[in-house]
Amino acid sequence: MENKSVSLRGKNILGLEYFSPDEIELVLQTAKEMKNIIHRDIKKVPALRGKAIVNLFYEPSTRTRSSFELAGKYLGADVINITASSSSIVKGESLRDTLLTVEDMGIDAIVMRHKAEGAAEYAAKVVKPVIVNAGDGAHAHPSQGLLNLFTIRQYKGGFKGLKCAIIGDVLHSRVARSDIWGMRKMGIEVHLAGPRTLMPRFLYEEEGIFIHDRIEEAIENADVINVLRIQLERQKSGLFPSTREYARIFGLNKKRLSLAKKDVLIMHPGPMNKGWEISPEVAYSSNSAIQEQVKNGVAVRMALLTLILTGGKNSEIID
Amino acid sequence: MKLLIKGGRVIDPANKIDKTADVLIENDKIAAVEENIVADDAKVIDAAGKIVVPGLIDMHTHMREPGQESKEDFASGSRAAAAGGYTTIAAMPNTKPVVDNSILIKGLKQRAREDAVVNIEIIGALTKGQKGEELAEVGDMSQAGAVAFSDDGHYVQKANVLLNGLDYLKPFHKIIISHAEEPTLVEDGIMNEGKRSAMLGVKGRPAVSEDIAVMRDILLAEYADAPIHIAHISTRKAVDFVRQAKKRGVKVSAEVTPHNLTMTEDMVDLTDSATKVNPPLRTDEDLAAMIEGLIDGTIDNIVTDHAPHAEEEKDREFRYAPSGFPGLETALGVLLTDLYHTGKVDLPLIINKMTAAPAELFGLDKGTLSKNAVADITIIDTEEQWTVDEDKFYTRGTHSPFAGRKLKGKPVMTIINGRIIMQDGIIIE
Ligand SMILES: [Zn+2]
Numbered sequence: 008m009e010n011k012s013v014s015l016r017g018k019n020i021l022g023l024e025y026f027s028p029d030e031i032e033l034v035l036q037t038a039k040e041m042k043n044i045i046h047r048d049i050k051k052v053p054a055l056r057g058k059a060i061v062n063l064f065y066e067p068s069t070r071t072r073s074s075f076e077l078a079g080k081y082l083g084a085d086v087i088n089i090t091a092s093s094s095s096i097v098k099g100e101s102l103r104d105t106l107l108t109v110e111d112m113g114i115d116a117i118v119m120r121h122k123a124e125g126a127a128e129y130a131a132k133v134v135k136p137v138i139v140n141a142g143d144g145a146h147a148h149p150s151q152g153l154l155n156l157f158t159i160r161q162y163k164g165g166f167k168g169l170k171c172a173i174i175g176d177v178l179h180s181r182v183a184r185s186d187i188w189g190m191r192k193m194g195i196e197v198h199l200a201g202p203r204t205l206m207p208r209f210l211y212e213e214e215g216i217f218i219h220d221r222i223e224e225a226i227e228n229a230d231v232i233n234v235l236r237i238q239l240e241r242q243k244s245g246l247f248p249s250t251r252e253y254a255r256i257f258g259l260n261k262k263r264l265s266l267a268k269k270d271v272l273i274m275h276p277g278p279m280n281k282g283w284e285i286s287p288e289v290a291y292s293s294n295s296a297i298q299e300q301v302k303n304g305v306a307v308r309m310a311l312l313t314l315i316l317t318g319g320k321n322s323e324i325i326d
Numbered sequence: 327m328k329l330l331i332k333g334g335r336v337i338d339p340a341n342k343i344d345k346t347a348d349v350l351i352e353n354d355k356i357a358a359v360e361e362n363i364v365a366d367d368a369k370v371i372d373a374a375g376k377i378v379v380p381g382l383i384d385m386h387t388h389m390r391e392p393g394q395e396s397k398e399d400f401a402s403g404s405r406a407a408a409a410g411g412y413t414t415i416a417a418m419p420n421t422k423p424v425v426d427n428s429i430l431i432k433g434l435k436q437r438a439r440e441d442a443v444v445n446i447e448i449i450g451a452l453t454k455g456q457k458g459e460e461l462a463e464v465g466d467m468s469q470a471g472a473v474a475f476s477d478d479g480h481y482v483q484k485a486n487v488l489l490n491g492l493d494y495l496k497p498f499h500k501i502i503i504s505h506a507e508e509p510t511l512v513e514d515g516i517m518n519e520g521k522r523s524a525m526l527g528v529k530g531r532p533a534v535s536e537d538i539a540v541m542r543d544i545l546l547a548e549y550a551d552a553p554i555h556i557a558h559i560s561t562r563k564a565v566d567f568v569r570q571a572k573k574r575g576v577k578v579s580a581e582v583t584p585h586n587l588t589m590t591e592d593m594v595d596l597t598d599s600a601t602k603v604n605p606p607l608r609t610d611e612d613l614a615a616m617i618e619g620l621i622d623g624t625i626d627n628i629v630t631d632h633a634p635h636a637e638e639e640k641d642r643e644f645r646y647a648p649s650g651f652p653g654l655e656t657a658l659g660v661l662l663t664d665l666y667h668t669g670k671v672d673l674p675l676i677i678n679k680m681t682a683a684p685a686e687l688f689g690l691d692k693g694t695l696s697k698n699a700v701a702d703i704t705i706i707d708t709e710e711q712w713t714v715d716e717d718k719f720y721t722r723g724t725h726s727p728f729a730g731r732k733l734k735g736k737p738v739m740t741i742i743n744g745r746i747i748m749q750d751g752i753i754i755e
Contacts, residue, residue: 101642123643124528125596132597144645145527146596184527207524208532 016318019131019138020311022147023188031156031193037310037319038157038303044081045306055084058316061109062088064120064141065102070277070301071141071151075118078308084115084316102126103133110134115316119143137315145179151276152185154307156193158296159231161303162272166193172225172267173197174259175235175284176205182276183235191215200225201257204246205237222257229267233274234259234285254283264289272296328352329744330365334373334705338380339678340685340694349378351701354744359695371739373705377673380681380693381413381702381742384654386478386503386557386581386629389415389446391437392430393422398634398722400434403654404442406632406721408748410654411737413702414692415632416447419456420479426451426462428470435471443747444740445702447473447690452491452502458482461490468498473688476503478557481539483509485546492550501579501688503555506539506564507531507605516645518591518606526596528645531606533561540564544571544578553577555687558631560586560605562615569624579626579687580619584657587616587628588664589727599640599647600727603631617670620679627684628676630657634723641725652723660728662708662735673708705739712736720753 013029023031044052060079062072072088079086089109102121109117117134119127120141127140127147142148156166163169171190177183177199190197197215199206200222212218219225226232237253247253254260264271273285273295281287290297313319329351336347336359348363349356384407390398398406407415417434419425425434431448438446450472454462456479464475475495482488482504491502512531517523519530540556544567547554559565559580571578585603590613594601601607619625633650640647658680665671685693692702714728740748747754 101638103642121643123645124526125645126643128597129643147527179527181527184525187525207527208519209521209530210524211521 014318015314017137018315020149020315021128021131021138021140023149023152023185023192026189026192028192031153031189033319034153034307034310034314035157035160037314038306041309041313042303042306044309045302050081051083052081053083054313055079055082055316058084058115059113060084060086060116060118060312061114062086062118063105063109064088065091066120066122066142068120068142071120074301074304075141075308078305078312081305082309082313084312102130106130106134110136116312139311139315142181145181146184148181148185150304150308150311151182152189153311154300154304155186155233155274156189157303157307158274158300159195159272161299162296163230166195169195169230170228171195171197171231171233172222172229173199173233173235174222174225174257175201176237176241177201177210177235178205178207179238179241180235186233187216195231198225198229202247205241223263223266226263227266229271231272231274232259232267236276236278237280237284250283258283258286259289260286261288264294270294274300277301327744328365328368329371329741330363330368331371331373331378331703331705334376334378336378336695337674337677338695339674340380340682341696343695344674349695349703351703351741351744354701356695356697356699356701358697371705376738377706377708379677379704379706380695381704381740382411382658382680383414383684383690383693384412384630384632384657385416385474385627385684385688387415387417387632387654388420388634388650389417390421390634391417391434396722397636400438400441400446402720402722403632403634404444404446405753406652406654406719407444408740408742408753409720409751410656411658411704411706411740412444412654413704413740413742414445414447414690415654416449416473418476418478419449419451424451424456426454426456428463428466431467431470431472443753444742445692449474449476449478449503451475452477452482453487456480458484458487461487461494464491464495464500465498468495468500472500473690474501474503474555476505476557478503478505481505481507481509485542488543489546489550492547492552492554496550496552499689501553501555503557504539504543505557506536506543508535508538511535516602517594518608520591520609522591522594528596531604533563533608533612536561536605537563537567541567544568544576547578548576551577553579556580558583558586558605558629559625560608560612560616562612565615565619565624569619569622572624580624581627581629582616582620582625583629583631584653584660585727587613587620588660593727596644599642599644600651600725600729602644602647602649603651604649617665621671621675626679626687628657628661628679630654632721634721635725637724651726652719652721654721655719656714656726656728656733658706659712659714659733659736663733666708667734701741701744703741704737706735707738708735710734710736710738718751
């Protein structure tokens with residue numbers, strides 16, 4: 008059960024490598040309470056009333072940004088968005104200067120998306136507001152990793168001993184890295200598969216990580232399959248020959264799915280490349296939790312924001 | 327004007343001397359190295375318990391002049407050098423503009439004489455604009471006093487261009503310094519490709535890019551029977567390639583930096599661009615190979631690759647920060663702390679790699695305490711403990727990965743042309 012001594016108050020959410028299993032547990036427990044709020048008619052609670060949150064996005068991301076925005080708003084916080092394309096980030100202004108400006112506005116938390124790995128950690132060194140990493144290059148996407156765990160818990164009831172296949176572009180995927188940290192900490196076996204050109208060369212097999220050349224091996228008897236999104240630029244830069252070939256050799260289709268456990272759970276961080284990385288019938292099958300992930304994303308982000316800004320005492324969460 | 331350095335342990339690798347002795351300097355020359363020299367009219371420097379060596383030589387620095395004087399210039403860079411115990415440094419030509427003609431060589435030599443407190447040698451570009459397409463006027467630059475040639479910062483991608491350079495320069499007795507890195511394999515890479523980059527999700531610079539480049543350059547040097555010098559070698563295999571090539575008589579030499587001798591990829595911190603260098607910090611095995619290569623003679627000399635940048639360029643996202651950091655003021659302390667005091671490398675060897683060896687390799691009339699040699703001398707206290715403080719640096723560069731580190735051993739006096747230029751870390755104007 009919830010360990011009372013665990014608190015995330017004031018903790019920068021930079022990557023799941025910095026989370027203990029107890030801390031992950033606390034987020035998931037809190038997210039469960041938050042999900043009840045989303046199901047209400049009137050979704051607003053005053054847990055974060057008087058708090059100000061900035062979504063500082065240097066990369067476009069409708070999904071993650073609106074998920075954090077809704078999470079903040081449901082909790083009564085004031086949320087503003089600053090995107091790289093908006094005039095707020097003056098061309099040429101350094102990240103440091105932007106962060107200092109944001110800090111001067113009296114912001115409590117900065118939710119940050121940036122294409123440079125380590126940018127969120129850098130931000131945490133530069134300014135005092137709590138930093139939530141909403142994706143830094145191919146390094147980490149901790150809230151996505153947490154919502155994946157939350158979704159697995161919802162469908163599977165627990166973690167220990169599960170086999171999860173993560174397939175596709177592991178090389179460029181921050182989701183994969185956050186999954187690897189988070190899942191291993193919670194006792195899930197992580198099996199990776201995809202084209203060798205999309206697999207980090209020195210990602211060694213170590214406790215809890217298994218690397219396969221054929222996706223069939225990863226999928227076999229899997230309890231969970233997380234299909235990663237593949238950018239089309241990867242084909243243009245020569246990392247795989249064609250989407251047609253990709254679909255034939257690495258795509259998740261009905262036939263390959265039959266290798267997994269019957270009740271296998273299928274996840275995808277979205278948006279999907281339907282037809283080649285995942286077939287539509289699989290994406291919309293009863294095994295798919297892809298729609299549920301979106302809802303869970305809001306709940307997990309509500310939990311994170313509450314925990315880091317208030318410590319998440321129950322009295323403050325439930326009005 | 328006479329200076330008498332009394333009672334120090336004199337290490338003069340060029341003359342195979344390692345003994346307690348006095349050094350007498352008359353005017354700007356070494357007059358004698360003997361026990362118990364008496365010279366009543368000399369100013370005496372007590373060097374008891376200290377090490378007296380020929381002035382240190384660094385054949386790979388970036389002085390940023392001309393063009394980026396806000397990062398560094400001869401005045402600031404040479405003071406940093408003197409503070410670090412160096413009496414001679416060589417400046418790389420990847421400046422703005424690139425130093426690729428004799429006018430610039432002559433002009434820079436003139437400016438160095440006016441502004442610098444140490445000897446500054448100028449390295450010319452091998453190709454026009456360092457573009458790797460056509461040979462620069464390397465003969466003319468040789469005659470204007472360029473000490474060596476390099477497209478440092480860039481690999482000479484076209485084999486025929488490097489071969490032409492090797493052939494053409496052979497009669498001029500000038501070495502080509504190769505920045506050995508096959509570029510298509512390192513595009514956008516910001517640290518060593520390895521286990522750590524894999525989990526950080528960071529694009530890596532694989533060791534094989536250096537291995538390939540070093541091997542090709544060795545083969546071309548062998549074919550041309552002309553000398554090639556591998557800049558900042560950093561991989562296990564590259565060291566082995568150089569070792570094997572030397573055995574079969576290829577005129578290949580190599581240099582290594584203090585950081586590639588003492589730091590690994592595990593020390594890369596994405597929130598601190600001080601650890602972003604090129605070549606990148608590599609693995610434990612590579613580091614061990616560097617030390618082995620240094621000891622067995624495969625690696626000829628130690629260079630800092632001193633690469634100062636402006637504060638605002640370095641204090642930003644790791645990916646966008648430029649590579650390199652200022653190394654002149656920390657090199658000796660780091661080497662003494664991590665190699666000498668740990669017993670990995672003995673002191674005379676370290677001194678040789680920083681004095682006699684580079685002098686001989688590049689044909690400099692330096693790096694020795696022979697009678698009548700120019701009186702460039704460094705006095706070292708191997709026991710003094712100190713903490714690296716960037717605020718006390720003479721360089722304009724910031725972001726040393728050694729900032730805040732406690733080191734044991736430092737240069738305490740730098741004498742150039744018989745004049746005391748640095749004493750106890752302070753430059754004497
Ligand atoms: Zn260099």
